[in-house]
Amino acid sequence: MVGGSVPVFDEIILSTTLMNRVISFNSVSGTLVCQAGCVLEELSRYVEERGFVMPLDLGAKGSCHIGGNVATNAGGLRFLRYGSLHGTVLGLEVVLADGTVLDCLTSLRKDNTGYDLKQLFIGSEGTLGVITAVSIQCPPKPRAVNVAFLGCPGFAEVLQTFSSGKELLGEILSAYEFMDAECMWLVTHHLRLASPVQESPFYVLVETSGSRAGHDSEKLSDFLEQALSSGLVTDGTVATDQTRLKALWALRERISEALSRDGYVYKYDLSLPTERLYDLVSDLRARLGSQAKHVVGYGHLGDGNLHLNVTSEAFSPSLLADLEPYVYEWTARQRGSVSAEHGLGFKKRGVLSYSKPPEALRLMQQLKALLDPKGILNPYKTLPAQA
Numbered sequence: 001m002v003g004g005s006v007p008v009f010d011e012i013i014l015s016t017t018l019m020n021r022v023i024s025f026n027s028v029s030g031t032l033v034c035q036a037g038c039v040l041e042e043l044s045r046y047v048e049e050r051g052f053v054m055p056l057d058l059g060a061k062g063s064c065h066i067g068g069n070v071a072t073n074a075g076g077l078r079f080l081r082y083g084s085l086h087g088t089v090l091g092l093e094v095v096l097a098d099g100t101v102l103d104c105l106t107s108l109r110k111d112n113t114g115y116d117l118k119q120l121f122i123g124s125e126g127t128l129g130v131i132t133a134v135s136i137q138c139p140p141k142p143r144a145v146n147v148a149f150l151g152c153p154g155f156a157e158v159l160q161t162f163s164s165g166k167e168l169l170g171e172i173l174s175a176y177e178f179m180d181a182e183c184m185w186l187v188t189h190h191l192r193l194a195s196p197v198q199e200s201p202f203y204v205l206v207e208t209s210g211s212r213a214g215h216d217s218e219k220l221s222d223f224l225e226q227a228l229s230s231g232l233v234t235d236g237t238v239a240t241d242q243t244r245l246k247a248l249w250a251l252r253e254r255i256s257e258a259l260s261r262d263g264y265v266y267k268y269d270l271s272l273p274t275e276r277l278y279d280l281v282s283d284l285r286a287r288l289g290s291q292a293k294h295v296v297g298y299g300h301l302g303d304g305n306l307h308l309n310v311t312s313e314a315f316s317p318s319l320l321a322d323l324e325p326y327v328y329e330w331t332a333r334q335r336g337s338v339s340a341e342h343g344l345g346f347k348k349r350g351v352l353s354y355s356k357p358p359e360a361l362r363l364m365q366q367l368k369a370l371l372d373p374k375g376i377l378n379p380y381k382t383l384p385a386q387a
């Protein structure tokens with residue numbers, strides 16, 4: 001997405017694939033300590049067999065490494081419930097540029113002994129050190145999971161359904177994702193997935209996770225009844241068994257894949273005030289007109305994270321010129337973020353200043369110079385190219 005792990009010039013590639021050992025798991029606290037090359041899905045399986053879940057889940061779970069997840073501060077589908085890796089990672093082992101092994105691999109929930117150094121490496125995209133081991137807090141595995149897939153008549157209703165969901169579902173609300181009608185067109189046409197509900201301008205996926213099935217379904221029914229009777233939602237379906245649950249999630253998780261089959265894709269991953277989040281999509285649709293094949297909006301609405309994607313038959317410099325810096329300026333005016341969960345890598349490092357003041361940028365450069373004076377750690381990434 002941003003070329004964070006893609007070598008571009010003269011880099012040496014370092015693979016942690018063979019560092020794939022679980023070091024320990026504490027079945028009382030739920031703390032997992034493992035090496036950086038463990039694949040997320042394998043870790044999920046490991047902790048689920050022991051009654052826990054990983055605090056993060058992403059479409060790329062089958063291939064991504066936990067070390068990379070932490071280095072990029074990956075967000076994903078469980079963020080709404082369990083928060084960022086800045087909260088769930090308890091400790092790290094990191095190899096610094098001079099070869100020093102920094103052993104901050106503790107498993108403490110509380111540790112106020114000065115600067116919280118591990119935080120520097122979470123989301124640093126490998127530019128400050130190489131993460132070699134991770135200690136991470138795993139929450140208990142929810143016993144009951146429900147997914148509702150709903151159609152909404154407008155974006156205002158998507159927002160109101162979210163407010164109502166927070167109020168009525170409370171602590172069992174574990175995901176609130178949205179996608180627009182064009183996204184549904186893409187997954188049904190390019191991937192041949194079937195829509196489970198009537199055609200609507202917007203769709204939302206609501207997931208609940210709790211400890212007692214009866215209690216959760218009662219809450220979910222109340223919520224759905226209210227949403228349907230007040231017209232916030234016009235159609236919907238609910239799944240509780242694994243197969244249907246996965247099928248509903250696939251409609252949302254596979255949008256990115258469907259987009260890549262539509263043509264050249266211009267990708268933006270933005271944090272915006274939730275109530276303005278879709279204005280940018282509508283605005284761009286009008287601005288780009290027939291130049292674009294599709295202008296779509298979807299994402300982690302519960303976290304204020306919009307995945308804005310535009311497709312065209314082939315790469316077009318004039319379309320790009322209409323998109324940038326327009327999208328970044330629009331985002332900066334809302335004090336949003338030009339990269340909500342995918343980092344800056346190689347492609348977005350030049351737009352960092354839309355989300356951070358010059359003072360912050362300078363401090364980032366000073367930290368980089370301190371920790372990696374020779375510039376050998378993931379060079380050409382994250383920080384803007386030096387003039």
Ligand SMILES: O=C(O)CC[C@@H](O)C(=O)O
Binds near residue numbers: 253255256269
């Ligand atoms: O491809 C994208 O724009 C986002 C991919 C991913 O973060 C998702 O939520 O599906």
Ligand SMILES: [Zn+2]
Binds near residue numbers: 076299300307341
């Ligand atoms: Zn995402």
